[in-house]
Amino acid sequence: MSTHKPAIPPKSELAGTDTLDRGNTNAKLQALEAFRSDATGQALRTNQGVKISDNQNTLKVGARGPSLLEDFIMREKITHFDHERIPERIVHARGTGAHGYFQTYENHSALSKAGFLRNPEHKTPVFVRFSTVQGPRGSGDTVRDVRGFAVKFFTEEGNFDLVGNNMPVFFIQDAIKFPDFVHAVKPEPHNEMPTGGSAHDTFWDFVSLQPESAHMVIWAMSDRAIPKSLRAMQGFGIHTFRLINTEGKSSFVKFHWHPTVGTCSLVWDEAQKLAGKDTDYHRRDLWEAIEGGDYPEWELGVQIVAQEDEHKFDFDLLDPTKIIPEELVPITPLGKMVLNRNPDNFFAEVEQVAFCPGHIVPGIDFTNDPLLQGRLFSYTDTQISRLGGPNFHELPINRPVVPFHNGQRDAQHRTVIDKGRAAYEPNSIDGGWPKETPPAAQEGGFETYYERVDANKVRERSESFGDHFSQATLFFNSMSHHEKEHIIAAYSFELGKVEREVIRARQVNEILANIDLELARRVAQNLGLPAPTKGTVPPRKASVKASPALSQVNLLSGDIKTRKVAILAADGVDGAAIAALKKALQAEGAHAKLLGPTSAPVTTADGKHLAVDASMAGLPSIAFDAVFVPGGKASIKVLSGDGVALHYLLEAYKHLKAIAVASDAQPLLDLLKLEADAGLIVGADAKAFKAFFKAIAQHRVWDREPKAKAVPA
Numbered sequence: 001m002s003t004h005k006p007a008i009p010p011k012s013e014l015a016g017t018d019t020l021d022r023g024n025t026n027a028k029l030q031a032l033e034a035f036r037s038d039a040t041g042q043a044l045r046t047n048q049g050v051k052i053s054d055n056q057n058t059l060k061v062g063a064r065g066p067s068l069l070e071d072f073i074m075r076e077k078i079t080h081f082d083h084e085r086i087p088e089r090i091v092h093a094r095g096t097g098a099h100g101y102f103q104t105y106e107n108h109s110a111l112s113k114a115g116f117l118r119n120p121e122h123k124t125p126v127f128v129r130f131s132t133v134q135g136p137r138g139s140g141d142t143v144r145d146v147r148g149f150a151v152k153f154f155t156e157e158g159n160f161d162l163v164g165n166n167m168p169v170f171f172i173q174d175a176i177k178f179p180d181f182v183h184a185v186k187p188e189p190h191n192e193m194p195t196g197g198s199a200h201d202t203f204w205d206f207v208s209l210q211p212e213s214a215h216m217v218i219w220a221m222s223d224r225a226i227p228k229s230l231r232a233m234q235g236f237g238i239h240t241f242r243l244i245n246t247e248g249k250s251s252f253v254k255f256h257w258h259p260t261v262g263t264c265s266l267v268w269d270e271a272q273k274l275a276g277k278d279t280d281y282h283r284r285d286l287w288e289a290i291e292g293g294d295y296p297e298w299e300l301g302v303q304i305v306a307q308e309d310e311h312k313f314d315f316d317l318l319d320p321t322k323i324i325p326e327e328l329v330p331i332t333p334l335g336k337m338v339l340n341r342n343p344d345n346f347f348a349e350v351e352q353v354a355f356c357p358g359h360i361v362p363g364i365d366f367t368n369d370p371l372l373q374g375r376l377f378s379y380t381d382t383q384i385s386r387l388g389g390p391n392f393h394e395l396p397i398n399r400p401v402v403p404f405h406n407g408q409r410d411a412q413h414r415t416v417i418d419k420g421r422a423a424y425e426p427n428s429i430d431g432g433w434p435k436e437t438p439p440a441a442q443e444g445g446f447e448t449y450y451e452r453v454d455a456n457k458v459r460e461r462s463e464s465f466g467d468h469f470s471q472a473t474l475f476f477n478s479m480s481h482h483e484k485e486h487i488i489a490a491y492s493f494e495l496g497k498v499e500r501e502v503i504r505a506r507q508v509n510e511i512l513a514n515i516d517l518e519l520a521r522r523v524a525q526n527l528g529l530p531a532p533t534k535g536t537v538p539p540r541k542a543s544v545k546a547s548p549a550l551s552q553v554n555l556l557s558g559d560i561k562t563r564k565v566a567i568l569a570a571d572g573v574d575g576a577a578i579a580a581l582k583k584a585l586q587a588e589g590a591h592a593k594l595l596g597p598t599s600a601p602v603t604t605a606d607g608k609h610l611a612v613d614a615s616m617a618g619l620p621s622i623a624f625d626a627v628f629v630p631g632g633k634a635s636i637k638v639l640s641g642d643g644v645a646l647h648y649l650l651e652a653y654k655h656l657k658a659i660a661v662a663s664d665a666q667p668l669l670d671l672l673k674l675e676a677d678a679g680l681i682v683g684a685d686a687k688a689f690k691a692f693f694k695a696i697a698q699h700r701v702w703d704r705e706p707k708a709k710a711v712p713a
Contacts, residue, residue: 046076054459058176058370062455063462064318067175067373074176078374081179082382089386091182092148094139094196095131096230096283097350098290100339102126102153102300108334111251111304112243114363115443116155117334125154127397128339129353130230130286133165134185135196140275141282142266143196144225144490149235149257150355151337154401157443161359162255163379167224168236170320171213173465175374181206181213196275199497208507211468214515215321218472221490223265223483223552228699229285231296231562234263234555239357239372240317242365242449243302250449252305252317252367254324256331257298262557264699268489270622270655277620287342292591294562295340301331314543315471316464320371322471325544349397354383362439365449388412405434469514470540476516478550482702488519492526505529510536560696561589566624566652568616568645570597572634575604577662577684581628584689590696592628595619597642605632616644621652626696630684631662640671653680654711656704658695660688677704 044052052073059071069075084090101123108117116124131148132139147166152159171181184206187193194200198220207213219225227233237255244250266274274281289296303324305317315322343349356379357372366372383392389412392398407423422430439447476484491512495504504527512520514535521531548554565585567578582592593613596602601609613619621627627649629639639645646668652659653674661668662684669675669682676682679701681691695701 046073047080048076056174056177057459057461058174058374059457059459060368060370060455061453061457063458063460064316064368064464065453065455066368067370068457069377074374075377077176077179078378079381081182082378083385087386087388088137089131090382091133092129092131092150093137094135094141095129095148095350096286096346097127097129097343097353098286098296098339099341099343100126100128100295100337102151102335102337104335105333109246111245111302112363113246114155114160114243114361115157116153116160116361117363120335122156124156125401126337126339127152127154127349127353128337129350129355130233130282132196134198138279139196140279142226142271142274144198144220144268144271144494145196146220146225147227147230147233149233151235151257152353152355152359152398155361156402157361158402159359159398159400160361160364161355161357162237163355163357163375164235164237164255164257166227166233166235167216167219168238168254168256168323169216169219169471170238170371171207171216172210172371173212173319173321173461174370175372175378176370177210178371178374178378181210194497199494201498201500201503204495204498204507205500205503208503208511211511211514212321212465214468214511215472215475217511218475218487218515221487221494222475222479223486225490226266226268226271227282228264228266230282231286231289232259232261232264234258235298239320239369240305240367242367243304244363244365244449248450250307250365252307252310253302256301256303257337258301258331258555260297260299260557261562262699263552263555265552267655267700268486268493273620274622277622281623286339289562290339290342294589295338297339298337299333300335300337301333303329303331305329314540315467316462318367318369318462319465320369321465321468325474325547326549327544327547348395352387352392352395353397354387354392354395356380356383360446362444362446391415467540469535469537470542472515473539474542474544474547475550476519477546478548480551480553480702482705483551483553484519485705488522488526491519491523495523495527501529508532514539556697556699558697559588560585560625560693563590563625563696564623565590565592565626565628565696566616566619566621566648567592567594567628567630568639568648569594569602569610569612569630569632570635570638570642570645571603572605572638573602573610573632574630574635574662574684575606575608575610577630578604578610580684581630581689584686584693588693590693593619593624597638597645602635605634616642616648621648621655621657624652624657625699626658626660626692627652628659628692629661629665629668631664633664636665636668639665640668646672649674650711653704654708656700656702656708658692658698658701660684660692675707677701679704 058067058074060067103123104117104120106120129150132145134145149166150163152161185198185203188200188202207217235257240252242250243253358376384390391411391413394415407425409418409423420430437445439445498504508520508524509532513532514537524531585592595614595616596612599615601611603609658679660681679695681688
């Protein structure tokens with residue numbers, strides 16, 4: 001190896017170079033000034049300089065009719081938006097996924113002719129991708145955000161993609177506004193902050209000016225935006241779709257996924273700490289559950305509305321900012337989905353999977369929902385940009401389980417070697433193949449539902465889309481006391497991060513006051529703003545005042561399957577109590593990990609050595625659902641003098657988790673001044689375990705929350 005060092009140029013030469021570089025830099029900066037743009041006082045125009053008269057609505061055939069492809073303003077706007085990031089997804093960049101299967105409960109041919117809904121003996125392969133929306137790939141799992149819930153069904157009639165979220169509505173009614181919404185919620189352009197969150201001026205400026213967002217925003221301010229795990233998360237198709245049966249009859253449907261472990265969330269302090277201590281918390285939980293055989297399972301159901309009942313509600317079925325309350329239309333179960341295999345390669349599967357709402361099969365069709373109509377164009381366009389061309393369907397994770405033959409050849413990343421000379425249809429050179437399949441055949445070709453549309457081409461919003469607040473009020477009224485308190489706290493926290501008081505005041509006075517005056521008053525008080533005394537629009541009379549199905553309190557499973565319990569122990573611990581709890585948890589389908597002061601084994605009171613799963617510092621309380629402290633005087637003495645152990649219990653108490661301690665561990669509770677309650681149980685026998693498990697099944701000890709706020713953990 002050479003030890004020769006290059007000569008250092010004289011200072012005079014360095015100075016000359018520095019002067020030259022500064023001069024060039026200044027010249028470049030001056031040249032760039034011509035490309036800087038200030039939109040103040042300027043008309044809204046297309047990229048071709050055409051002034052825009054309506055930037056709120058896609059061109060449609062009638063106010064409720066289908067969107068038109070000729071809408072060059074919408075196409076230019078969304079095309080530009082779709083190509084703004086390479087190669088990371090613009091939204092839903094942070095995600096994870098898993099393989100599994102879907103199995104229908106029975107033959108649903110009376111509802112849909114889709115094959116995967118008609119054969120209860122068949123398991124249809126699926127791949128599911130869960131994601132956050134706002135943050136980039138490196139952001140945290142537990143930030144306050146909407147979660148994507150996208151399912152690719154590899155059916156024997158082709159791929160069907162059900163691309164939804166963990167919330168049943170969306171921020172906007174028309175796809176032409178989607179680029180605006182995402183630009184607003186993304187990190188602010190001048191400093192690229194904040195990452196993974198919506199607590200900033202541009203988001204709240206946009207939603208405070210778009211009353212149609214009120215319903216979705218209150219969902220995002222609820223506990224739904226900080227799910228406990230991906231396994232404990234509902235999923236929704238958002239839009240109203242059509243199902244077509246074997247006789248050609250159409251029904252409107254809303255898709256619902258319900259997890260068998262129940263639906264529950266983190267508390268806010270816990271979510272924030274997890275974002276710092278384990279940014280992979282959700283993906284790790286999903287991976288470990290599947291590896292450990294706790295296969296996540298969801299039930300797929302639909303709300304069914306007959307074609308003739310389309311207009312019988314006090315809201316519009318085509319409005320993506322509205323739900324159908326289950327009191328009006330109950331959910332009909334269709335089948336179950338089980339995730340039982342982790343990916344072999346994250347990039348090849350999770351990153352390269354390409355979902356498109358336009359991927360449907362016979363028996364499923366679209367409606368004229370203007371947000372859905374735009375998504376049908378946008379997703380394919382996005383995949384072309386992100387995956388380098390139109391052949392993304394040939395990637396293994398996207399390839400259907402049935403053959404695909406057509407005249408579409410060439411382009412980047414083509415892997416199929418097409419034989420035959422005719423890349424067109426009809427042809428005679430290759431015997432006419434591939435040929436069309438008539439829709440009337442046994443397994444017929446796709447046939448679009450025959451819907452009559454007779455209307456003028458207009459840019460306007462249907463009057464039936466005009467109610468922006470009644471369902472947000474319905475959601476708030478449906479919450480339990482603690483869920484309402486969390487919503488108030490979330491609005492207060494997020495708006496407290498907004499720099500411009502005019503935006504905070506607008507959100508309180510023109511949005512929240514139209515949802516619920518007490519909500520507006522409480523948030524205004526927390527922000528130091530005058531409390532509004534009335535809303536800005538007359539309230540609408542709703543057919544449903546409250547819906548229990550919207551509260552997560554009513555969505556728990558009732559058992560403790562897959563729940564995780566931390567056992568805190570030191571030398572001298574009661575080994576029999578540890579064994580008894582582990583046995584009892586195993587019988588309930590739950591799990592325990594033994595944690596010590598360090599990662600070294602602990603010695604029981606009778607001299608046995610127990611290997612620990614981790615140290616208390618290595619696996620903090622936020623990684624568990626509950627905590628157990630077994631007896632043993634020597635162990636309790638060590639834990640009483642261990643700051644990490646004391647913080648462990650205080651933090652679990654503050655996060656409202658179930659805690660059980662053996663009788664001789666009472667000094668720990670006395671030291672921490674923690675009073676027994678429904679979720680703080682003293683004892684280590686069968687009776688105590690029964691009470692402990694009951695508290696775990698309730699997810700949190702909500703009655704403790706007022707006291708827990710004073711705990712300095």
